[in-house]
Amino acid sequence: MRFAAVAALGILAACASAPAPDGPARSLGEILDQAPAGDWRTVDQDNLLYMQLPQGRVIIELAADYAPAHAANIRALARAHYWDGAAIVRSQDNYVVQWGRDEGDPQPMGEGVAALAPEFDRPRAGVEITRLADPDTYAHEVGFAYGFPVASDGRRTWLAHCYGMVGAGRGDTADSGSGAELYAVIGHAPRHLDRNITTVGRVLQGMESLSVMPRGTGPLGFYETPQERTPIVSVRLGSELPESERVHFEALRTDSATFRDVIESRRFRRDGWFLDPVGRLNVCNAPLPVRVRR
């Protein structure tokens, strides 16, 4: 009984099924297996940030289409090895894990800068958004673009602060962030940060190294002693790594027919365990499939 119960509960990671337009319901695995090659995109190594921690590697995809200046600055900082020897300085439960350098521990920034104009949002025009049909608490329109969860008010569009998204810390003024200090969301989506801070990407691999960081006991989850911090061994851009160290990600295109099938399979849960098929899907509950090319 127990294993039945737990297997069922874990359905999120298992195979949901959806009615295919012209065939029997397919599992998520089947949907992905049947995707045409063109529905996958190769993730650009110039948009991949490899952060090496003692416990494992975290790989982040930069959202260059939404935050091009921050992406460029983060690339410059990575090339300058700016984060080597920096640390995870904060872990606040149900909120964020954050990393960077102390003010008293400066490091050459190379061609990077310490402050940038904000990129909280961008014009909606020209962006193809795969829309979700269901209402959202925080925005008129939500969906997916360029592989990321997004929101819009019809005129502007922005990245949605879902679990695993990465943003650039800032001070009280809009132009006080740069990507030199970054955070990843480790709890329920803090969507009130949308349009208040520049979101720069999302974790593609290694999220479980960040999400289990012991919570800091200081205000806002900051660690109170240097010993509690996790050191960052290095942060490198994929395009700078030797071929043997790169991970070749393929991400399902969020403007593909296959992705629409994935979304529908999550909106309507037709697998046996679900007694109520739901028929709704929040933008932050949608899977964004990624696979590694071997």
Place this chain on the structure above:
Amino acid sequence: MRFAAVAALGILAACASAPAPDGPARSLGEILDQAPAGDWRTVDQDNLLYMQLPQGRVIIELAADYAPAHAANIRALARAHYWDGAAIVRSQDNYVVQWGRDEGDPQPMGEGVAALAPEFDRPRAGVEITRLADPDTYAHEVGFAYGFPVASDGRRTWLAHCYGMVGAGRGDTADSGSGAELYAVIGHAPRHLDRNITTVGRVLQGMESLSVMPRGTGPLGFYETPQERTPIVSVRLGSELPESERVHFEALRTDSATFRDVIESRRFRRDGWFLDPVGRLNVCNAPLPVRVRR
């Protein structure tokens, strides 16, 4: 600069402020400090489950108004010391941490039972819900009742699967759960579980012991070896503990004027850091203030 940035980012745990109807904006701390004594309720020790883990204690409030039969069964199992020597068996990133006993490791259940009729929802009539004004992806109506986040379709009402909520695992049939196997939500709210499983309470204290459990590497986040599991030392009902071991919680009544002020202070973020005051609040982003009486 860094400390400004990080302090600002952490505003969720800091003091947000809202315009008081007849005075200057108040911080969250000020709102709570000014609450009349009657706006707080003493949490019943008969609804408190104290789970002792090697790394700390987790205390759960049972939602007896929404799942009375499950609450009664969980009380009976606690009195039988059913979970002493059980274990955390699963930790799935952005989803749940789960605990219970193996099938091959039975334990007397006392007056408890292994299967119960479901309590997925209850009649809406007679429940006073403090409603949120903003739309929700999953339900027609969302808000708070008896100290818990809830949703409703106008006719029935149910507990919302927010971060920190606790539910009773079940098999494929509706009546295959009982509370003997429990899980806590450690990621973005899996609201598709609403009305599909019986939710039985929420973690009031010690959530950070559960949320950082190393993720299991087996399917659905199950641990693959016994060594990875965290043993449960004991689970006791507050009403059975000696006075010296009890924690006296006071929870802000979710039907109080003070709680409405708290909600408005989170809907409209008027503290300096927010450039966009948002004006929206998701049911799973609302704080449910609790304090410990010394």
